[in-house]
Structure formats: structure tokens, C-alpha cells
Amino acid sequence: xSARRKRHHEEQEEHGPDExxxxxxxxxxxxxxxxxxxxxxxxxVDSAKFYALRNSLATGFGVKDIGRIDTAKGTIVPPDKADKxxxxxxxAELAVKEVDALKALQAAIAASLASAGLTSTVDFEINERGLxxxxxxxxxxxxxxxxxxxxVAPQVLNDIAPAIVAxxxxxxxxxxxxxxxxxxxxxxxxxxxxxxxxxxxxxLVEIGGIxxxxxxxxxxxxxxxxxxxxxxxxxxxNRRVDIVVLSNQPEAVRALxxxxxxxxxxxxxxxxxxxxxxxxxxxxxxxxPGR
Numbered sequence: 001x002s003a004r005r006k007r008h009h010e011e012q013e014e015h016g017p018d019e020x021x022x023x024x025x026x027x028x029x030x031x032x033x034x035x036x037x038x039x040x041x042x043x044x045v046d047s048a049k050f051y052a053l054r055n056s057l058a059t060g061f062g063v064k065d066i067g068r069i070d071t072a073k074g075t076i077v078p079p080d081k082a083d084k085x086x087x088x089x090x091x092a093e094l095a096v097k098e099v100d101a102l103k104a105l106q107a108a109i110a111a112s113l114a115s116a117g118l119t120s121t122v123d124f125e126i127n128e129r130g131l132x133x134x135x136x137x138x139x140x141x142x143x144x145x146x147x148x149x150x151x152v153a154p155q156v157l158n159d160i161a162p163a164i165v166a167x168x169x170x171x172x173x174x175x176x177x178x179x180x181x182x183x184x185x186x187x188x189x190x191x192x193x194x195x196x197x198x199x200x201x202x203x204l205v206e207i208g209g210i211x212x213x214x215x216x217x218x219x220x221x222x223x224x225x226x227x228x229x230x231x232x233x234x235x236x237x238n239r240r241v242d243i244v245v246l247s248n249q250p251e252a253v254r255a256l257x258x259x260x261x262x263x264x265x266x267x268x269x270x271x272x273x274x275x276x277x278x279x280x281x282x283x284x285x286x287x288x289p290g291r
Contacts, residue, residue, distance in 0.1 A: 087252075095256035098249050099264070102131040105245060108163040109133065113156065121156050126261050128254045130169065130247035133160060134240055135200070141241070145183055147195035149203060157200065161208025164245060171215040172244040173201045178235040179222045194219025200241050 106124050113119050123134040135141055141153035149157075164171060175197030177189035186192040197217040204210045227234035247254050 091250075091253045092256055094249060094253045095260050098247055098253060099126060099257055099260045102126050102245065102247070105163055105167055105169075106131055109160050112159040112163065116155060116159055118152060118156050118159060121152060122160075126257065128247075128257050129244055130254075131245040133243040133245070135243070142196055142199075145186065145192070147192070147199045149199055154203060154207070157203045157208060160243065161204050161210060164204075164243075165209050167245065169214075169245045169248060171204070171210060172242075172246055173197045173204070173215065173217040174242040174244060175200075175217070175219040176224060176238060176240050176242070177222045178238040179225070179230070180235070189221040190219050192219075193221050196241055200243065204243075 103126065106126070110119065110124070113121065121135070121140060123132075125132040125134065135153075135156070140151060141149060141156070143150055175193035175195070177193045182189045182192045186195070194217065197219050201215055201217040205212055205215060222238065225238045226240075227237040229235075247257070249257075
């Protein structure tokens with residue numbers, strides 16, 4: 001009996017009380033100590049350093065500096081650089097709006113030509129200058145080596161003019177010729193191309209009603225071809241008169257317009273995107289030689 005008691009006593013001494021709770025207690029005390037240190041640090045804010053930090057962050061995000069800051073460290077974004085970024089976004093938005101306005105003008109002209117069955121007489125293009133209404137193939141509008149309007153030319157110009165009159169844009173009428181030498185009565189292609197441009201200008205002003213202070217004419221001869229070959233079709237494409245509806249946006253906005261046109265064309269060509277209606281490119285079948 002005494003031997004059994006002795007063994008039980010030894011087992012109690014061997015195991016002893018469980019003191020693992022002290023580890024959790026010490027962790028809790030440590031956390032409380034850290035919390036009080038943080039609270040103490042927050043209660044003693046250095047106002048000078050706080051305002052310096054606030055101004056530094058404000059300047060870094062492009063806000064005008066409202067106080068003295070230490071510029072010896074870190075990267076400061078000048079306010080003018082931040083303004084340029086905002087300006088670029090504004091220019092992109094204006095470019096999209098300008099392209100939309102020119103497309104609306106193109107649609108109005110195309111609808112007027114379609115009602116008269118003349119949709120195949122012009123090409124349209126929107127570039128950094130504005131909307132180009134390209135009258136291609138001189139034999140459709142002018143006799144050989146002549147500046148007098150013939151055939152459907154007056155009707156085409158009559159259908160183009162009303163939409164331009166209602167728009168806020170100025171117009172440049174630009175005459176072009178192919179590379180072959182002009183013959184009498186025109187000594188060079190400069191006289192021939194400029195004479196045809198003036199004929200178109202006069203009709204748009206005198207019959208179409210476009211104010212003279214909104215329109216001008218120029219002849220480029222053969223210096224600005226749109227086709228580089230010498231076959232009859234390519235020569236006919238270079239014998240043309242361009243009616244350019246000039247965009248009145250700043251140069252920075254106009255420079256973005258070709259990119260907007262390309263992006264919209266790519267989106268329209270995507271399978272999931274329906275083809276836009278009312279706006280298209282009209283190609284004149286050419287091939288009759290002559291000037």
C-alpha cells in the first residue's frame with residue numbers, strides 16, 4: 001500500500017502543473033505595449049513635417065504648391081507637365097468630335113448626291129486638313145485641255161454646295177493635273193489645274209451660294225499625284241479637283257484626326273460591329289484618256 005502511494009506521489013511530482021498559458025499571456029502583453037507606443041507616437045505629431053509631407057504629395061500629383069517643401073529628395077512633377085497631360089486628353093476628345101462633325105457633313109453630301117444618282121462621281125477622305133471631296137477624272141467634268149465645266153459637273157457641284165453653306169468651315173478648291181505636258185492654250189499644267197479650280201470655285205460661289213470670304217482656289221499642276229503609275233486609269237486619278245472642307249481646330253487636334261479615322265474604320269470592319277450606314281467611299285470608274 002505504501003509502495004503504491006509512493007509511486008503516485010512520484011508521478012504527480014514528475015508531471016507538475018501546466019504553465020503553457022504564460023506564452024499566450026506574454027504575447028498579449030507585448031501587443032498591448034506596441035499599441036500604446038503607437039498611440040503615444042500619434043499623439044505627438046510634428047506639424048511641420050506633416051505640412052511638408054502634405055505639400056510634397058500635392059506637388060507630386062500635379063496640384064499647385066501651397067507651401068514650402070523640401071525638394072532635395074524625391075521626384076517632383078512640375079504643374080505644367082501635369083497640365084500637358086490633361087491637354088492631350090482634351091485634344092483627343094476634340095479630335096473625335098471634329099471627325100464626327102466632318103462625317104456628318106460627308107453623310108449629308110453623300111445623301112444629296114445619291115438622290116440625284118451621282119454617288120459615283122466623287123471620293124471622300126477625312127485627313128488632318130479636314131474633309132476632302134475629290135472630283136476624279138477630268139473627262140467627267142471638263143473637256144480635253146479645257147477649264148469649262150461640262151456634263152454632270154454643274155449638278156454635282158449644286159448637290160455639294162448646300163451642306164457646305166450650312167457648315168461653319170472654310171473651303172479650299174485645289175486643281176491637279178497628270179504628268180503629261182499641257183498643250184495650247186495653256187503653257188503648263190499650272191495654268192490648266194488652277195483654271196479648273198477657279199471654274200469650280202466660281203460655280204460654288206455664284207450658283208452654290210458659298211460666301212467668297214470662305215473659299216479660295218489654288219492650282220498644284222502635277223506636283224501632288226495620288227497615283228504614281230502612267231496607265232490611263234492612274235493618269236485619270238491625277239487629273240482631279242479637290243474641294244477641301246478645312247477643319248478649324250488647332251494643329252494639335254487636327255494631327256490626331258487621321259488616327260481617329262483609322263480607329264473607327266478598324267472598329268467598323270470588326271465582325272461584331274455593324275457596318276455604319278449613310279457614309280461610304282464613292283469611286284469613279286475611270287479609263288478614258290484625255291486631259
